[in-house]
Amino acid sequence: MAISKEGSLLQAPSDQKYSALERATTSYIPHETYTLEKEKHYQQQYSDLYFLRLTKLKPPVERIAEDAWDGFQIAGETVQRVERVLDVRQGNLCWVVGTIYIDMPLKPNILDDISKDHWISAPLPRQKYLSPEGEDLIMLEDESGRLRLIGAPLSSEMLVTGCIIAVMGTENANGDFEVVDIKVPDLPPQPDRWLTSEMPAEKKVKDEDDDMDIDKPTPVSNGKKIAIVSGLGFSGTNAEHSLELNLLTEFLLGDALDPTSQESISQIARLIIAGNSIALDPEAVSHDTTSNARKTVHKKYGYDSSAYNPTPTAHLDNFLTGLLPSIPVTLIPGATDPANVSLPQQPIHQAMFPQSRVYGASPLQEGESKQPAWFDTVTNPWDGEIEGWKVLGTGGQNVDDVFKYVESEDRLGMMEAMCRWRCCAPTAPDTLWSYPFQDDDPFVLNSCPHLFFVGSQPKFDTAMIQGPDGQAVRLIAVPRFADTGEIVLVDSETLETSVVRIAIS
Amino acid sequence: MADYKNYLAARILTEDKVVTYRLLSRAVKVHVNTAKEMLYEFHSQQNAKKPGTIHATYIVSGTKRKEEPATHAGVKKAGEDEYMQSSPFMGSSMPQTEDNTEECSVLSICLTREEDLEGLLAQYEQVTSIHIYSLGPHPLKDLQILSDVTREIQELSANDDPLESSAKYGTIVNPRARRRAVRRPPPAAVPVKPEPSKAKPADPKTAPVPKTEEPKAQPSSAKEFFGKAKEKPKPGNASSKESTPKPPPALKRDSSNFFKAFAKAKPKEGTDSSAAASPALSAAEDEPMKDVSDDEEETYVPPPQPSKEIVDSDRKKRKEREEALRMMMEDDEDEEPVVAEKVEAVEEEERPKSKSESVEAKEEPVVAGDGRKRGKRRVMKKKATKNAEGYLVTKEELVWESFSEDEPVAPPKLKTQTSATGTKGKKPAAKAGQGSIMSFFGKK
Numbered sequence: 001m002a003i004s005k006e007g008s009l010l011q012a013p014s015d016q017k018y019s020a021l022e023r024a025t026t027s028y029i030p031h032e033t034y035t036l037e038k039e040k041h042y043q044q045q046y047s048d049l050y051f052l053r054l055t056k057l058k059p060p061v062e063r064i065a066e067d068a069w070d071g072f073q074i075a076g077e078t079v080q081r082v083e084r085v086l087d088v089r090q091g092n093l094c095w096v097v098g099t100i101y102i103d104m105p106l107k108p109n110i111l112d113d114i115s116k117d118h119w120i121s122a123p124l125p126r127q128k129y130l131s132p133e134g135e136d137l138i139m140l141e142d143e144s145g146r147l148r149l150i151g152a153p154l155s156s157e158m159l160v161t162g163c164i165i166a167v168m169g170t171e172n173a174n175g176d177f178e179v180v181d182i183k184v185p186d187l188p189p190q191p192d193r194w195l196t197s198e199m200p201a202e203k204k205v206k207d208e209d210d211d212m213d214i215d216k217p218t219p220v221s222n223g224k225k226i227a228i229v230s231g232l233g234f235s236g237t238n239a240e241h242s243l244e245l246n247l248l249t250e251f252l253l254g255d256a257l258d259p260t261s262q263e264s265i266s267q268i269a270r271l272i273i274a275g276n277s278i279a280l281d282p283e284a285v286s287h288d289t290t291s292n293a294r295k296t297v298h299k300k301y302g303y304d305s306s307a308y309n310p311t312p313t314a315h316l317d318n319f320l321t322g323l324l325p326s327i328p329v330t331l332i333p334g335a336t337d338p339a340n341v342s343l344p345q346q347p348i349h350q351a352m353f354p355q356s357r358v359y360g361a362s363p364l365q366e367g368e369s370k371q372p373a374w375f376d377t378v379t380n381p382w383d384g385e386i387e388g389w390k391v392l393g394t395g396g397q398n399v400d401d402v403f404k405y406v407e408s409e410d411r412l413g414m415m416e417a418m419c420r421w422r423c424c425a426p427t428a429p430d431t432l433w434s435y436p437f438q439d440d441d442p443f444v445l446n447s448c449p450h451l452f453f454v455g456s457q458p459k460f461d462t463a464m465i466q467g468p469d470g471q472a473v474r475l476i477a478v479p480r481f482a483d484t485g486e487i488v489l490v491d492s493e494t495l496e497t498s499v500v501r502i503a504i505s
Numbered sequence: 506m507a508d509y510k511n512y513l514a515a516r517i518l519t520e521d522k523v524v525t526y527r528l529l530s531r532a533v534k535v536h537v538n539t540a541k542e543m544l545y546e547f548h549s550q551q552n553a554k555k556p557g558t559i560h561a562t563y564i565v566s567g568t569k570r571k572e573e574p575a576t577h578a579g580v581k582k583a584g585e586d587e588y589m590q591s592s593p594f595m596g597s598s599m600p601q602t603e604d605n606t607e608e609c610s611v612l613s614i615c616l617t618r619e620e621d622l623e624g625l626l627a628q629y630e631q632v633t634s635i636h637i638y639s640l641g642p643h644p645l646k647d648l649q650i651l652s653d654v655t656r657e658i659q660e661l662s663a664n665d666d667p668l669e670s671s672a673k674y675g676t677i678v679n680p681r682a683r684r685r686a687v688r689r690p691p692p693a694a695v696p697v698k699p700e701p702s703k704a705k706p707a708d709p710k711t712a713p714v715p716k717t718e719e720p721k722a723q724p725s726s727a728k729e730f731f732g733k734a735k736e737k738p739k740p741g742n743a744s745s746k747e748s749t750p751k752p753p754p755a756l757k758r759d760s761s762n763f764f765k766a767f768a769k770a771k772p773k774e775g776t777d778s779s780a781a782a783s784p785a786l787s788a789a790e791d792e793p794m795k796d797v798s799d800d801e802e803e804t805y806v807p808p809p810q811p812s813k814e815i816v817d818s819d820r821k822k823r824k825e826r827e828e829a830l831r832m833m834m835e836d837d838e839d840e841e842p843v844v845a846e847k848v849e850a851v852e853e854e855e856r857p858k859s860k861s862e863s864v865e866a867k868e869e870p871v872v873a874g875d876g877r878k879r880g881k882r883r884v885m886k887k888k889a890t891k892n893a894e895g896y897l898v899t900k901e902e903l904v905w906e907s908f909s910e911d912e913p914v915a916p917p918k919l920k921t922q923t924s925a926t927g928t929k930g931k932k933p934a935a936k937a938g939q940g941s942i943m944s945f946f947g948k949k
Contacts, residue, residue, distance in 0.1 A: 009538060009545065009636035010542075012545070020672045022679070023677045023678065025681060239652070243648055246651070247564075250527065251614060254677035255526075255674070256564055256566075256614070256638075257634045258633070258634035260634070262677070266677040318659065322659075325676075325682055327677075328679075328682070358685050359682070362685045374681075374683040374684070498609055498612065499612070500614060502614045504615070505615055505621060
């Protein structure tokens with residue numbers, strides 16, 4: 001291949017004036033669905049969460065089940081609807097709505113934590129909770145009781161603890177419920193684009209014209225993109241991919257590559273960092289367990305402040321400070337980030353970013369309307385609106401936890417299932433730590449997002465799913481940058497995705 | 506235009522260092538694209554003169570040829586117990602997976618050595634751009650070394666305002682970038698030791714002295730400190746010996762010590778600024794005097810400097826004035842006041858030298874101006890330990906627990922309380938002398 005070519009930078013410096021590029025913008029409205037009250041209480045029971053979820057999701061499931069099974073007959077017997085799980089009578093063909101609970105012998109148990117003290121070494125955490133011998137019991141429960149489910153449909157439908165479904169079948173002589181069919185709440189209603197946010201004026205005019213001709217104009221890409229990256233993995237001990245991170249900065253800033261590429265890069269209007277910006281430091285973890293015995297005196301709340309290593313956050317801070325003058329950033333915390341562990345994770349505190357926090361949210365002055373911060377540290381999960389699209393994103397814990405329940409390796413399938421269950425973290429609070437909500441279960445999706453992305457996944461994957469009422473959701477599994485060097489670009493008009501892979505050879 | 510050659514020659518050939526296009530663009534203040542071309546020019550010229558003197562790395566972008574799926578297999582976790590896949594999970598609603606990775610366009614950006622460039626280009630189906638990334642005197646064994654150059658760039662551009670300088674270098678500009686009003690120099694250059702411009706007079710007898718630890722400047726704390734101080738310190742004040750610049754990732758410990766030191770001195774500073782007319786410099790801090798100030802570290806200490814005759818006459822009046830001034834100062838502080846008081850209290854507890862736990866009210870939540878709540882409370886904690894015989898022994902202990910995870914905003918009104926309580930336990934006697942040490946001098 002010829003190295004020198006037209007417009008190449010492999011030439012002597014020309015006097016060509018490179019024009020300054022200006023970055024594109026998109027409308028951006030973060031929501032605070034998952035922001036917790038400043039005053040958090042942890043005394044309450046988690047049962048409320050299950051109760052709330054069931055009350056919220058029962059009506060839609062019932063509607064779907066009724067539509068599907070009304071007048072359904074098997075061997076001359078018509079299906080009856082049963083209000084509560086305990087009202088199921090043996091031999092009657094019926095359907096009932098409830099919460100799935102999967103009893104898994106391999107699931108972490110609080111009692112294991114206690115018995116850990118008596119062991120020399122604790123068993124390694126498992127990749128999956130699924131028992132290879134098939135000892136797992138799937139049950140359906142509501143506030144009245146529990147019913148064990150058996151039958152073929154269970155193996156074909158993805159089920160995890162905490163999802164709300166309707167089952168149709170009959171109770172057999174053993175007291176088990178033989179499932180004939182399963183219905184899930186399916187995708188919630190999806191608001192139209194730009195429904196709740198203000199559309200830029202010039203666009204409105206144009207779109208109205210379009211509406212005259214066709215009902216739903218197929219969006220045409222205007223080149224604007226949103227970049228999503230996950231698992232940056234800044235580490236205090238491991239600098240293996242620091243050059244990739246530098247190249248990422250240079251790419252996003254438009255320093256690298258040639259003028260044509262730079263121009264397209266300038267269309268990247270926002271960077272979303274979806275979790276795990278800080279790598280888990282294996283040394284720190286092992287250190288923590290071994291040092292338990294010695295010098296407990298200096299520890300406060302079980303934390304040894306002398307072991308604190310500030311370099312990962314300092315690197316992240318540097319990274320952000322480099323990018324922020326040019327591109328706005330939304331930072332979603334992940335499992336290994338310095339935020340609280342339980343979902344919803346609250347925004348990483350700005351004090352972690354001594355340099356970049358000047359771009360952060362400033363306290364509201366009186367009479368000032370709130371506008372999103374340039375450097376927006378947000379919750380995990382996070383929802384918001386970008387260019388009118390409803391966006392939901394998480395740091396990845398929700399999918400990783402569902403992954404442990406099911407046989408499948410198909411991360412997108414899990415994401416789709418979550419949308420169809422209308423719950424973005426079904427396994428909370430069972431195996432996914434969560435705040436004990438009392439008044440509302442925010443993990444239940446009241447409306448369908450247009451874009452649902454999940455960070456820290458092993459590989460990039462994307463799909464478009466459709467709902468019964470014409471809903472369409474773009475699912476994106478965002479790979480870990482530290483492992484793959486990949487970032488995802490989403491077109492802000494068509495929601496089509498492309499990947500940028502940064503590698504060093 | 507020629508000075509870039511001098512720069513490159515000096516740096517690569519003489520200093521034996523690596524230059525990236527970004528470093529060059531910052532150093533000679535040209536557009537990055539011009540810098541890339543300069544590197545190319547220099548590279549070809551030098552190697553034409555004497556082949557092999559300069560080694561380049563290239564960055565190539567474009568679409569690669571379809572890869573064998575080996576990359577995906579590599580991602581899968583090896584080792585761990587893999588579960589048998591009985592059958593593919595076909596839900597009732599399988600996503601219409603659009604054979605993603607194939608359809609999805611992938612832009613591959615690859616950095617490579619000059620020596621490997623040919624091989625890399627062969628992997629590409631289409632190359633959209635290629636340019637020199639760096640030049641160095643030797644072939645780079647480990648390309649990661651290049652990331653060190655980034656650090657140099659940061660140092661080089663530390664004094665630039667990124668919002669203004671970026672256009673010059675060709676970085677994509679964003680006029681909508683919003684920043685808070687910066688009340689401090691750019692972060693990379695924050696060696697300034699926070700020194701209130703109206704420092705206390707160097708009266709050795711009464712000069713309040715920070716605690717034994719030398720206060721260490723640390724960027725974040727510096728900023729917060731500025732929030733407290735009435736005026737921004739002038740750079741000239743940064744000359745005291747504590748002003749050793751610390752790198753930004755200074756340890757937490759330092760900052761808290763620093764807080765501690767100043768939290769104690771603060772009320773005095775407040776009063777000083779009103780009472781002391783002469784802005785003497787940091788002499789007082791250079792020679793810590795433990796005796797006086799250590800004892801009387803209470804919130805409100807009358808101005809130390811004013812001589813006795815004045816004190817005699819209008820002590821009361823000044824006190825009022827100071828009080829008012831202090832209030833004013835507290836009102837002044839905005840979104841980033843010092844967490845000092847709290848940190849101090851925490852530290853107090855933690856340090857082995859604090860003998861007794863402070864005695865305090867059960868709880869003191871304080872709602873700051875913007876509704877945030879913070880404070881410390883004492884809670885009964887159960888602690889289970891295993892004793893010699895292997896039995897579990899549960900003990901109940903009183904533990905301090907701070908119950909706020911919010912923005913480190915110390916509510917203004919809290920100031921007197923916390924700093925008082927933080928020290929009370931340690932030196933209960935100080936309380937008595939509090940506020941009356943002046944009268945002690947005065948009355949005589």
